Amino acid sequence: MLARVSSTPTFKRLPRAVREQQMLDAAVKVFSRRGFHAASMDEIADDAGISKPMVYAYLGTKEELFVACLHREGTRMMEAIAGAAAPDLPADERLWRGLRAFFGFVGAHRDGWAVLYRQARGEQPFAAELATMRGRLVEVVAGMLDHALRAKGREVGATDLEVVAYALVGATESLADWLADHPEADAEKTATRMMNVAWLGADQLLRGITWHPPAD
Amino acid sequence: MLARVSSTPTFKRLPRAVREQQMLDAAVKVFSRRGFHAASMDEIADDAGISKPMVYAYLGTKEELFVACLHREGTRMMEAIAGAAAPDLPADERLWRGLRAFFGFVGAHRDGWAVLYRQARGEQPFAAELATMRGRLVEVVAGMLDHALRAKGREVGATDLEVVAYALVGATESLADWLADHPEADAEKTATRMMNVAWLGADQLLRGITWHPPAD
DNA sequence: GCGTAACCTTACGCACGAGTAGGTATGCTC
DNA sequence: GAGCATACCTACTCGTGCGTAAGGTTACGC
Numbered sequence: 001m002l003a004r005v006s007s008t009p010t011f012k013r014l015p016r017a018v019r020e021q022q023m024l025d026a027a028v029k030v031f032s033r034r035g036f037h038a039a040s041m042d043e044i045a046d047d048a049g050i051s052k053p054m055v056y057a058y059l060g061t062k063e064e065l066f067v068a069c070l071h072r073e074g075t076r077m078m079e080a081i082a083g084a085a086a087p088d089l090p091a092d093e094r095l096w097r098g099l100r101a102f103f104g105f106v107g108a109h110r111d112g113w114a115v116l117y118r119q120a121r122g123e124q125p126f127a128a129e130l131a132t133m134r135g136r137l138v139e140v141v142a143g144m145l146d147h148a149l150r151a152k153g154r155e156v157g158a159t160d161l162e163v164v165a166y167a168l169v170g171a172t173e174s175l176a177d178w179l180a181d182h183p184e185a186d187a188e189k190t191a192t193r194m195m196n197v198a199w200l201g202a203d204q205l206l207r208g209i210t211w212h213p214p215a216d
Numbered sequence: 217m218l219a220r221v222s223s224t225p226t227f228k229r230l231p232r233a234v235r236e237q238q239m240l241d242a243a244v245k246v247f248s249r250r251g252f253h254a255a256s257m258d259e260i261a262d263d264a265g266i267s268k269p270m271v272y273a274y275l276g277t278k279e280e281l282f283v284a285c286l287h288r289e290g291t292r293m294m295e296a297i298a299g300a301a302a303p304d305l306p307a308d309e310r311l312w313r314g315l316r317a318f319f320g321f322v323g324a325h326r327d328g329w330a331v332l333y334r335q336a337r338g339e340q341p342f343a344a345e346l347a348t349m350r351g352r353l354v355e356v357v358a359g360m361l362d363h364a365l366r367a368k369g370r371e372v373g374a375t376d377l378e379v380v381a382y383a384l385v386g387a388t389e390s391l392a393d394w395l396a397d398h399p400e401a402d403a404e405k406t407a408t409r410m411m412n413v414a415w416l417g418a419d420q421l422l423r424g425i426t427w428h429p430p431a432d
Numbered sequence: 433g434c435g436t437a438a439c440c441t442t443a444c445g446c447a448c449g450a451g452t453a454g455g456t457a458t459g460c461t462c
Numbered sequence: 463g464a465g466c467a468t469a470c471c472t473a474c475t476c477g478t479g480c481g482t483a484a485g486g487t488t489a490c491g492c
């Protein structure tokens with residue numbers, strides 16, 4: 001009823017693929033700002049300049065929508081990292097490039113990634129999804145360490161390796177949180193600090209030994 | 217209506233202080249298992265063997281209840297750590313004792329702490345609360361590093377110190393998560409691994425240098 | 433120029449769960 | 463053993479927000 005006074009159609013009809021991206025953009029924005037539960041499908045639809053049933057038609061339920069966000073952002077991040085850390089470099093070089101790519105990504109997608117990430121940790125249905133992604137990262141780091149160790153004819157238990165990798169990934173995520181909360185902070189500098197902690201350790205740092213990025 | 221067939225009163229009347237603890241126990245359990253939103257006040261009341269209005273009467277709204285949980289668990293943890301790491305020990309010894317106390321605590325309260333922690337990160341209203349607690353931890357670690365540095369006549373910018381501490385705390389939390397998810401894992405061993413990463417760094421570890429707990 | 437398919441809307445049903453009203457039993461005090 | 467405070471209950475209200483039914487409108491093929 002009261003069929004809109006079609007003076008201007010206000011907005012054009014757009015192909016599905018485009019609308020889906022708009023919706024995902026809006027969803028990421030709203031989910032980050034409000035959190036999964038507090039975010040309402042109405043607000044997301046509104047923010048995307050579209051009505052709610054369209055969101056359901058294209059991306060499914062709220063949970064599915066959130067998973068779609070996670071996937072898109074996660075894939076983007078993984079690509080950013082994978083593209084930076086070639087597997088045939090020495091370990092320190094690889095670690096450095098990976099870290100730089102990671103913090104660069106987070107710095108550029110502050111509210112996008114870091115907050116989605118924080119969200120997903122808590123909510124049961126997504127924790128598994130997230131764990132898979134983190135698992136891939138841990139695997140990469142553990143693989144790197146293993147590779148470096150084998151090159152020296154040394155070997156370490158798989159669990160040890162995994163736990164060390166887990167700690168490194170955790171520290172990195174933690175600094176990513178810090179970066180997301182400090183808009184004035186510099187991504188490159190944060191990566192350098194992370195590299196110092198991860199590569200040298202507290203003992204060396206207390207001795208005044210520091211690591212600096214290569215001239216590149 | 218249908219006023220309970222008072223054959224057996226089923227459960228005794230208990231003083232407020234006792235009931236409050238029972239409620240908090242139940243709340244921690246349910247919040248951990250379900251997450252803040254998915255947890256229902258009915259289930260918590262049920263689990264505590266009490267009816268819902270009692271929960272409201274004693275601990276207030278759902279949010280207030282959750283904050284009460286956070287406070288109790290957080291305080292317990294802080295006490296466990298503070299009691300272990302005397303401020304006049306050398307840095308490595310202090311770090312080791314703090315880590316051991318921390319992982320010991322998490323190991324003993326797996327579903328209690330770690331999951332409450334995971335929950336609180338995401339939800340807006342509690343993030344601040346949590347940030348304060350983490351802030352205290354970061355402060356302690358940063359203070360420890362600063363103390364050790366000054367003893368050697370060296371000095372470092374406050375931000376650098378804070379970020380390093382932040383990374384260490386993050387890595388530790390991350391391993392705590394890992395520990396909470398691996399019931400078979402040993403807390404002491406996890407603490408040792410963390411110490412290796414934090415104190416020695418990847419470079420040393422790759423060189424085959426390792427750290428071992430003192431005879432104590 | 434007309435059918436059909438895809439796009440898009442308004443307006444609603446409905447479940448779920450936080451919080452409460454109002455009443456009953458029990459123990460403690462004098 | 464009357465009075466009073468505190469412990470405790472059953473059974474509701476009511477907002478909120480997910481998901482959908484049913485119908486309008488635009489583009490495109492033929």
